[in-house]
Amino acid sequence: MNYNFSDKIAGMKPSAIREIFKSLADPSIISFAAGNPSPLSFPTEAIEKIAGEILAEQAVAALQYSVTEGYGPLREDVKARLRDKFGIDAAGDETIITAGGQQGIELACKVLCNEGDAVICEEPTFIGALNAFRSNGAKPIGVPLRDSGIDPEALDRALREHPEAKMIYLIPTFHNPAGITSTLENRKAVLKVARAHGVPIFEDNPYGELRFSGEDVDTIKKLDGDEGGVIYCSTFSKILSAGMRVGYVTAPAPIISKMVIAKQVEDVHTNIFFQILCHRFIDEYDLDAHIAGIRKLYRDKCGLMLRSLEENLAPDVPFTRPDGGLFIWCTLPDRFDGAEFVRDALKRGVAVVPGATFCCDEGAKSNSFRLNYSTPSDEDIVKGVKILGELTREK
Amino acid sequence: MNYNFSDKIAGMKPSAIREIFKSLADPSIISFAAGNPSPLSFPTEAIEKIAGEILAEQAVAALQYSVTEGYGPLREDVKARLRDKFGIDAAGDETIITAGGQQGIELACKVLCNEGDAVICEEPTFIGALNAFRSNGAKPIGVPLRDSGIDPEALDRALREHPEAKMIYLIPTFHNPAGITSTLENRKAVLKVARAHGVPIFEDNPYGELRFSGEDVDTIKKLDGDEGGVIYCSTFSKILSAGMRVGYVTAPAPIISKMVIAKQVEDVHTNIFFQILCHRFIDEYDLDAHIAGIRKLYRDKCGLMLRSLEENLAPDVPFTRPDGGLFIWCTLPDRFDGAEFVRDALKRGVAVVPGATFCCDEGAKSNSFRLNYSTPSDEDIVKGVKILGELTREK
Numbered sequence: 001m002n003y004n005f006s007d008k009i010a011g012m013k014p015s016a017i018r019e020i021f022k023s024l025a026d027p028s029i030i031s032f033a034a035g036n037p038s039p040l041s042f043p044t045e046a047i048e049k050i051a052g053e054i055l056a057e058q059a060v061a062a063l064q065y066s067v068t069e070g071y072g073p074l075r076e077d078v079k080a081r082l083r084d085k086f087g088i089d090a091a092g093d094e095t096i097i098t099a100g101g102q103q104g105i106e107l108a109c110k111v112l113c114n115e116g117d118a119v120i121c122e123e124p125t126f127i128g129a130l131n132a133f134r135s136n137g138a139k140p141i142g143v144p145l146r147d148s149g150i151d152p153e154a155l156d157r158a159l160r161e162h163p164e165a166k167m168i169y170l171i172p173t174f175h176n177p178a179g180i181t182s183t184l185e186n187r188k189a190v191l192k193v194a195r196a197h198g199v200p201i202f203e204d205n206p207y208g209e210l211r212f213s214g215e216d217v218d219t220i221k222k223l224d225g226d227e228g229g230v231i232y233c234s235t236f237s238k239i240l241s242a243g244m245r246v247g248y249v250t251a252p253a254p255i256i257s258k259m260v261i262a263k264q265v266e267d268v269h270t271n272i273f274f275q276i277l278c279h280r281f282i283d284e285y286d287l288d289a290h291i292a293g294i295r296k297l298y299r300d301k302c303g304l305m306l307r308s309l310e311e312n313l314a315p316d317v318p319f320t321r322p323d324g325g326l327f328i329w330c331t332l333p334d335r336f337d338g339a340e341f342v343r344d345a346l347k348r349g350v351a352v353v354p355g356a357t358f359c360c361d362e363g364a365k366s367n368s369f370r371l372n373y374s375t376p377s378d379e380d381i382v383k384g385v386k387i388l389g390e391l392t393r394e395k
Numbered sequence: 396m397n398y399n400f401s402d403k404i405a406g407m408k409p410s411a412i413r414e415i416f417k418s419l420a421d422p423s424i425i426s427f428a429a430g431n432p433s434p435l436s437f438p439t440e441a442i443e444k445i446a447g448e449i450l451a452e453q454a455v456a457a458l459q460y461s462v463t464e465g466y467g468p469l470r471e472d473v474k475a476r477l478r479d480k481f482g483i484d485a486a487g488d489e490t491i492i493t494a495g496g497q498q499g500i501e502l503a504c505k506v507l508c509n510e511g512d513a514v515i516c517e518e519p520t521f522i523g524a525l526n527a528f529r530s531n532g533a534k535p536i537g538v539p540l541r542d543s544g545i546d547p548e549a550l551d552r553a554l555r556e557h558p559e560a561k562m563i564y565l566i567p568t569f570h571n572p573a574g575i576t577s578t579l580e581n582r583k584a585v586l587k588v589a590r591a592h593g594v595p596i597f598e599d600n601p602y603g604e605l606r607f608s609g610e611d612v613d614t615i616k617k618l619d620g621d622e623g624g625v626i627y628c629s630t631f632s633k634i635l636s637a638g639m640r641v642g643y644v645t646a647p648a649p650i651i652s653k654m655v656i657a658k659q660v661e662d663v664h665t666n667i668f669f670q671i672l673c674h675r676f677i678d679e680y681d682l683d684a685h686i687a688g689i690r691k692l693y694r695d696k697c698g699l700m701l702r703s704l705e706e707n708l709a710p711d712v713p714f715t716r717p718d719g720g721l722f723i724w725c726t727l728p729d730r731f732d733g734a735e736f737v738r739d740a741l742k743r744g745v746a747v748v749p750g751a752t753f754c755c756d757e758g759a760k761s762n763s764f765r766l767n768y769s770t771p772s773d774e775d776i777v778k779g780v781k782i783l784g785e786l787t788r789e790k
């Protein structure tokens with residue numbers, strides 16, 4: 001039989017990132033290409049203990065169908081933590097538990113965008129978000145990301161040029177892939193522009209708890225107060241476990257109620273066992289102390305990678321200096337071809353993600369690449385960066 | 396801020412079934428409205444033991460990100476079981492692990508249908524499938540379900556009238572809501588029509604393992620052989636645990652590869668812990684013996700409900716006699732208004748699902764209602780059916 005696929009899916013290719021991941025099956029490759037949290041960030045002993053308790057004390061609740069919006073006590077935990085740690089407490093908001101932050105992005109796009117609509121985003125941006133937009137037939141429109149965030153005037157222009165834009169997707173804190181945190185002034189200016197156009201901002205904040213240097217910057221969600229202009233998304237993937245797939249979205253109630261309808265037909269609900277487990281961890285253990293340990297781990301690993309980059313890269317290869325999160329972004333000067341550099345690095349046994357992967361235009365060229373420091377060992381960080389450094393000095 | 400929702404989601408209302416579920420918070424209500432497996436069907440002790448072993452032996456693999464297509468050993472288990480128990484073994488097929496069968500339905504629609512396309516289905520049919528189609532902007536077109544299955548000629552007419560149909564969605568075995576199993580002859584005829592039009596069949600078989608009387612009928616997937624015309628979907632929800640959200644789709648490789656792309660942006664992957672758990676249960680325990688226990692349980696419960704219906708319903712109220720699955724379908728004569736009957740039943744403390752819920756046209760009227768026997772206690776089955784019987788004899 002011949003298969004005719006929907007236009008939105010037919011146009012999607014397996015991403016370059018997948019091709020790189022294939023080569024990672026080779027254990028001799030040093031990988032800076034992952035987006036994984038360190039396995040050391042999983043509180044395995046506590047999870048083992050709680051899992052046993054759940055199955056001994058409330059097995060039926062943990063194994064039976066549950067409600068789409070999520071486990072009530074966990075939704076309350078999220079609300080309390082957003083209020084206490086992030087100053088987020090809008091009267092008209094509700095929370096939905098999602099299958100990781102990824103589902104939050106996809107559902108928001110689905111409820112806000114018709115096929116042919118646009119989503120404005122930073123360029124570069126998270127490949128999973130770009131593909132979520134594409135899979136709903138929505139077109140990502142990039143606004144270049146600078147050190148302080150996207151230019152509010154460029155955002156304003158993009159919104160004027162694209163009246164079909166239904167959402168502004170941003171990762172203001174410890175940006176993936178760029179490792180940048182936008183400034184408070186930038187966030188205020190961006191919010192002002194979004195409000196002037198009446199387009200909601202989707203603030204993706206999966207790494208928000210992982211600051212290891214510098215001072216917290218207010219989230220756009222906090223700055224928005226009770227205005228209802230920001231959809232806020234985060235996840236337990238980077239602080240408890242990525243594989244359990246538990247994230248959440250907090251947004252104005254009308255948006256959440258539509259997301260509940262859309263989620264119900266995607267998976268009925270997020271696996272309830274791990275929702276209960278997240279709640280019990282928050283309730284019975286010290287989440288802050290656990291996160292402090294992850295922050296220290298990433299501070300050390302990021303510091304090591306930054307020192308190695310300073311020592312090894314050619315002096316005209318700039319890279320970002322993240323205050324948290326998982327990623328560093330390097331940009332090669334014009335004498336390099338970015339795609340060729342990434343291929344050469346892989347030949348010498350080091351995997352990085354080419355910058356083009358994170359562009360809105362799938363045929364784009366980029367001379368940047370993304371480095372991850374949370375997954376590789378310290379030894380591999382030193383060894384791998386040395387190889388990258390040699391490559392930058394050969395031209 | 397004013398929110399503009401996508402056309403496909405804006406048109407979706409919270410289903411009648413949700414409204415009924417709200418009233419179920421009242422413990423004095425006898426509910427025949429659920430679609431839940433019996434909690435007695437969960438192998439809780441084994442799950443507790445395996446969960447402990449996974450976290451002791453392979454915690455990192457169970458808590459870290461994993462691959463979108465699903466855990467390799469579980470995909471192999473599915474393949475082996477489909478081959479050994481159902482005679483399904485097409486050379487060109489692949490399997491994807493999904494977040495329950497629900498995600499399988501939704502992904503298939505997403506990869507095959509543009510907005511405005513149609514999906515042909517039995518009428519009545521599973522509300523979760525109808526809403527999955529609607530959420531993708533696809534229009535469900537119903538073909539009336541009879542005792543032997545849908546009329547192949549009516550299917551042929553529907554496909555002629557709707558050249559925009561991209562999928563035929565069927566639940567041939569222990570149908571939800573109708574409790575019907577279509578005949579072998581019907582399946583062959585339906586497959587022939589689908590092939591003639593070049594439209595793939597989505598065979599949803601969540602209850603296929605739950606036969607408690609009669610003889611197995613070949614799945615349409617088996618009848619299709621290597622022709623690649625059938626997408627087959629099932630789940631562990633009804634045999635191990637519904638709350639863990641683990642299901643699967645087996646279909647021609649080109650379809651699965653598109654579903655992998657579409658799933659990656661919905662949730663990256665299904666929670667890996669429970670994929671490993673399913674694999675270890677299949678590998679180390681006796682799944683067939685476990686299922687035999689569930690079959691006996693449902694045989695007893697269904698038998699009790701059928702006897703109660705015989706004894707209590709007015710003689711002109713027909714109902715189906717399922718050979719498996721979870722549901723019985725009752726149809727009231729014309730002197731009743733179906734919606735009013737359901738409301739009256741609820742007032743007297745018995746919840747059933749009105750037939751209109753399962754219709755393609757959201758404004759449809761139906762004089763049928765769905766009964767579930769897997770969840771209520773034996774005492775409640777007797778008590779609740781008695782109340783329904785009284786209502787059928789009052790007009």
